[in-house]
Amino acid sequence: MSCKKADAVLPTVSSDPVPPSAGGERIAVCHRCGGCGKKQEFVNSGKFRVNANGKSVDVWLIYRCKKCKHSWNLTICERTKPGKIPRELFQAFQENDEETAMAYGRDAAFLKRNHAEWRLIRGDQ
Ligand SMILES: [Zn+2]
Numbered sequence: 001m002s003c004k005k006a007d008a009v010l011p012t013v014s015s016d017p018v019p020p021s022a023g024g025e026r027i028a029v030c031h032r033c034g035g036c037g038k039k040q041e042f043v044n045s046g047k048f049r050v051n052a053n054g055k056s057v058d059v060w061l062i063y064r065c066k067k068c069k070h071s072w073n074l075t076i077c078e079r080t081k082p083g084k085i086p087r088e089l090f091q092a093f094q095e096n097d098e099e100t101a102m103a104y105g106r107d108a109a110f111l112k113r114n115h116a117e118w119r120l121i122r123g124d125q
Contacts, residue, residue, distance in 0.1 A: 027106060029063060030117045035070030042072055042116075044105040048093040049073060057082050059093050061104050074114040076104065 033040040042063040051058040057080050060073035076093070077085065085093075092100040104110050111118055 025120050025122050027118050028121050029105070029111065030119070031063070031072055033065045033068065033070050033072075035065055035068040040068075041066045044101055045071075046098045046101040047096045048076070048101065050090075050093050052082065054082075056080060057085060057090075059085075061101060074104075074110070074116065076110070 029042045029044070030039055031042050032038065033042075043066050045062040045064050047062045049058075049060045049062055058078050059076040059080075061076055063072045063074060064070065065072070082090070089100070091097075108118075
């Protein structure tokens with residue numbers, strides 16, 4: 001997995017977009033939780049984890065189990081050359097830019113890559 005698609009990852013240009021969470025809809029992401037031992041809803045923490053060692057960069061978006069807060073890192077890019085990541089995007093990762101985090105959380109291609117399951121929830125469910 002590389003960062004080649006980094007600038008194409010925002011939901012407006014996704015090939016398989018999930019509607020933005022407007023109008024009372026939101027996306028519930030489900031995953032088998034290592035803490036609970038069963039499938040749970042995971043919540044976008046709005047935080048990134050960046051691991052840069054000079055030659056390569058790994059970036060994850062951190063989700064947390066709604067029940068036990070067990071963390072689950074969704075890969076944004078792995079072993080990617082720092083120069084391949086647009087500077088503003090890299091800065092957004094480092095500053096835990098919430099808008100960027102939420103944009104990834106609505107990106108079907110990103111969720112699919114991480115084998116996440118999701119569904120749309122309407123209203124206050
Ligand atoms: Zn859990």
